[in-house]
Amino acid sequence: MMSLKVDNLNVFYGQIQVTRNISFDLSRGEIVCIFGSNGHGKSTLLKSICGLVKASSGKITYEGTDITNCKVHEVVKQGIVYIPEDRNLFNGMTVIENLKLGAYLPKARRKEEENLHSVFNLFPRLRERKQQVVSTLSGGELRMLAVGRGFMTDADCLLIDEPSIGLSPLVKTETYNAIQKIKEVRNCTILLVEQDVKEAKRLADRAFLLKHGEFVFEGPKEALDEETVRRAFL
Amino acid sequence: MDFLNSLAVTLISAIILGTIYGLMSLGLTLIYGIGNIFNFAHGAFFIWGAYLTWFFTTKLHINMLLAIILALLLLFLFGLIWERLALKPKRQNFVNIVTIGLGLMMIMDGMAHYCFDPTIKALPPIIAGNVNLFFVTRSMNEIVNFFVALAILIVLWLFFAKTRTGMAIRAVSEDNIGASIIGIGIDKIYTLSFGIGVALTGLSGVLLAPQVYISTAAGGDALLKAIIIVILGGLGSVKGSMYAAIILGIMESAISMYVGMFWVLPSWFFIMLIILAIRPRGLYGTR
Numbered sequence: 001m002m003s004l005k006v007d008n009l010n011v012f013y014g015q016i017q018v019t020r021n022i023s024f025d026l027s028r029g030e031i032v033c034i035f036g037s038n039g040h041g042k043s044t045l046l047k048s049i050c051g052l053v054k055a056s057s058g059k060i061t062y063e064g065t066d067i068t069n070c071k072v073h074e075v076v077k078q079g080i081v082y083i084p085e086d087r088n089l090f091n092g093m094t095v096i097e098n099l100k101l102g103a104y105l106p107k108a109r110r111k112e113e114e115n116l117h118s119v120f121n122l123f124p125r126l127r128e129r130k131q132q133v134v135s136t137l138s139g140g141e142l143r144m145l146a147v148g149r150g151f152m153t154d155a156d157c158l159l160i161d162e163p164s165i166g167l168s169p170l171v172k173t174e175t176y177n178a179i180q181k182i183k184e185v186r187n188c189t190i191l192l193v194e195q196d197v198k199e200a201k202r203l204a205d206r207a208f209l210l211k212h213g214e215f216v217f218e219g220p221k222e223a224l225d226e227e228t229v230r231r232a233f234l
Numbered sequence: 235m236d237f238l239n240s241l242a243v244t245l246i247s248a249i250i251l252g253t254i255y256g257l258m259s260l261g262l263t264l265i266y267g268i269g270n271i272f273n274f275a276h277g278a279f280f281i282w283g284a285y286l287t288w289f290f291t292t293k294l295h296i297n298m299l300l301a302i303i304l305a306l307l308l309l310f311l312f313g314l315i316w317e318r319l320a321l322k323p324k325r326q327n328f329v330n331i332v333t334i335g336l337g338l339m340m341i342m343d344g345m346a347h348y349c350f351d352p353t354i355k356a357l358p359p360i361i362a363g364n365v366n367l368f369f370v371t372r373s374m375n376e377i378v379n380f381f382v383a384l385a386i387l388i389v390l391w392l393f394f395a396k397t398r399t400g401m402a403i404r405a406v407s408e409d410n411i412g413a414s415i416i417g418i419g420i421d422k423i424y425t426l427s428f429g430i431g432v433a434l435t436g437l438s439g440v441l442l443a444p445q446v447y448i449s450t451a452a453g454g455d456a457l458l459k460a461i462i463i464v465i466l467g468g469l470g471s472v473k474g475s476m477y478a479a480i481i482l483g484i485m486e487s488a489i490s491m492y493v494g495m496f497w498v499l500p501s502w503f504f505i506m507l508i509i510l511a512i513r514p515r516g517l518y519g520t521r
Contacts, residue, residue: 050415076417088412090405101405104398105417153416 003028003189004049004080004157009058011041011048018044020213022058028156031183031190033200033221036210037233042193043085045210046159049191050082051075062157077105081155085162085193087146091135095126098134098145102152111154118185119148122178140171147175151182157189158182164196172196176203197229239369244487246370250380252483254442256476257383258456259463260390261435267470268407268427271321272328274335276435277457278342281450283309283436284443285346288355298360302440306433313432317425325424339457343450352450357443375444382441386434387476403427407470459502466506468519477517481505 005025011018018041026032036042047053049060051072060068062078070078090098099119103112120127123144129137137145143163150158163179164172180203183190194200201207207224209217209232217228258280265273273279283305290301316338324330359375394400405413406423414420439456446452463482467474482502489501509517 052411052415071419072414073417073419076415082415084411084415088409088415090408090412092408093401093404097401101401101413101418102416104402108417109398149416 002026003030003063004191005059005061006045006049007059007061009045009048009060010056011044011053012056013044018213019048022213022215024208024215024218026157026189026191028189029183029187030205031179031192031203032206032208033192033194033204034208034210035194035197035200035224035229035232037195040210041213042210043161046082046161046191046193049075050080050159052082076153076155077107079154079156080159081150081153081157082159083146083150083161083163085165087142089134089142089145089149092133094131094133095137095145096130098149099126099130099152102149103154105153108152108154112152115152115154119151122151122181123148140167140175143167143171143175144178147178147182151186155188156186157191159191159193161193162195163192164194164199172199176200179203197224240491242369244484244491246367246372247487247491248480248484250372250376250483251486252476252480253380253383254376254438254445254479255459255463255483256479257379257386257438258442259460259467259475259479260386260438260472261431261433262460262464263467263470263472263475264434265428265431266464267472268403268431269317269321269325269424270470271325271331271428272335273431274332274457275338275342276460277453277455278339278346278450279309279313279432279435280439280442280456280460281346281448281453282342283439284357284448284452285350285355286436287440287443288357288448289350291357298358302437305440306436309436310429310433313429314425316432317428321428322421322424339453343453346450355448357440357448359444360441373445379441386437390472399426458499462502462506466509466516468513468516471516471518471520474516474518 003026007023009019009022022045034042034045044053048055051070054069059066062080065078067075067078090101099116100112103109103115125141126144126148129141134145147163160179163175167175176199179190182188192200201221204221206219207221208215209224209228211232216232217224261279262273262276265271286305286308287301290296290304291298296304320334321331324334359373360378361374363374364371365374365377394404402413402418403423405418406420410420463475463478467478485501485505486498489498
């Protein structure tokens with residue numbers, strides 16, 4: 001069943017075109033990775049889906065509902081959550097306050113306790129740190145909290161931006177294992193932006209390669225060979 | 235004994251004044267802390283709280299408590315509408331926001347003269363009489379203000395720490411993008427917090443009216459004092475404003491007792507300059 005569909009999406013920052021006629025669709029429960037080097041429009045693509053950046057043209061639908069250029073909180077209400085690379089956590093609050101705020105919407109509030117339990121099972125470190133102020137957490141713990149807060153929204157579609165950036169290999173694997181478990185627990189659709197091709201390919205069902213705002217590769221992850229990736233990154 | 239007596243007078247006056255000044259600056263602090271809006275109409279909202287209460291009690295003969303609630307409700311609603319219609323479209327432009335605030339202040343001052351005539355009005359204290367604290371005699375109204383200010387701070391703390399809306403307001407003030415990506419409608423939060431800030435400012439006007447009398451000049455004085463408190467405490471920090479208010483309360487009571495009343499405001503500016511030279515963002519400011 002189709003979950004997220006993007007049709008001929010074009011995004012501009014002023015005069016500069018960032019994405020060019022991007023089209024793809026995601027099925028429910030699928031994990032798709034978007035690879036590409038810095039500045040080629042990966043994050044912009046996620047931001048335009050979640051409403052943080054306005055699309056100049058094109059159409060985005062989720063579960064049959066047109067969400068093109070909807071306000072961010074309305075996109076969250078539809079069941080899509082964006083987990084940014086910058087994390088955008090509430091640094092002056094505690095871990096538990098951040099997680100509870102993730103369940104702000106009424107739909108998420110009804111499952112707050114259940115989801116909180118799942119987050120603590122996914123990231124036991126967060127349970128240990130739950131009364132700690134966010135500004136005192138390590139980089140890996142901040143990443144776990146950002147994913148955990150996204151999970152608390154009870155969304156069915158997760159847009160995750162570079163979850164492994166700046167993490168040690170051990171924490172990176174831990175984070176990827178948690179994302180895999182999230183998919184299994186909730187059967188959610190995940191669109192993942194990544195630069196670590198090897199680690200992300202382990203998780204993905206399909207892969208896209210983005211260069212200068214256009215897809216230069218779309219297909220099953222097995223078909224994405226190292227040479228294609230290397231050429232795209234150069 | 236004389237020294238002990240004057241010390242007690244200074245300390246008790248400082249605490250009472252500090253709490254009152256803290257209350258006076260609370261609305262300005264909240265509006266800046268959450269929406270990044272420096273509300274230059276603060277003095278006008280301060281005095282309109284008092285004017286409306288005076289109008290309801292003396293002209294419509296409504297019970298004092300009901301009159302206060304009605305006045306605050308009207309100010310709250312006005313705050314909601316004003317934020318949505320006038321401030322929201324210009325939120326990104328600091329100069330426009332300042333100009334809109336100054337314009338509103340002038341309109342509200344002119345409206346106050348037009349609606350209530352320019353003569354100075356007096357609002358009766360909620361509880362009349364004096365009370366003797368150790369060696370110091372203070373009016374009951376000041377004591378009531380002190381406890382009301384404390385109660386408001388406790389209620390606000392509970393609201394921001396325990397309720398979902400209060401936590402959402404804190405979330406927006408910390409990171410508005412972070413708040414929007416978890417489903418918080420940030421426009422609604424800005425509007426709501428502006429309404430709360432305006433109502434709190436109006437409440438401080440009502441409580442202080444028996445001491446400062448009601449005139450548009452009192453609004454200008456309240457704005458000037460609140461600006462000094464908010465800058466000294468650190469823009470947007472409720473805790474900073476409270477400490478700043480206590481420091482300035484101590485300055486005011488000590489200066490007026492040992493030097494003279496006219497040196498109070500220069501001393502406020504002097505202490506503000508010293509603290510800003512040491513801590514450019516104020517006592518607890520982060521921006």
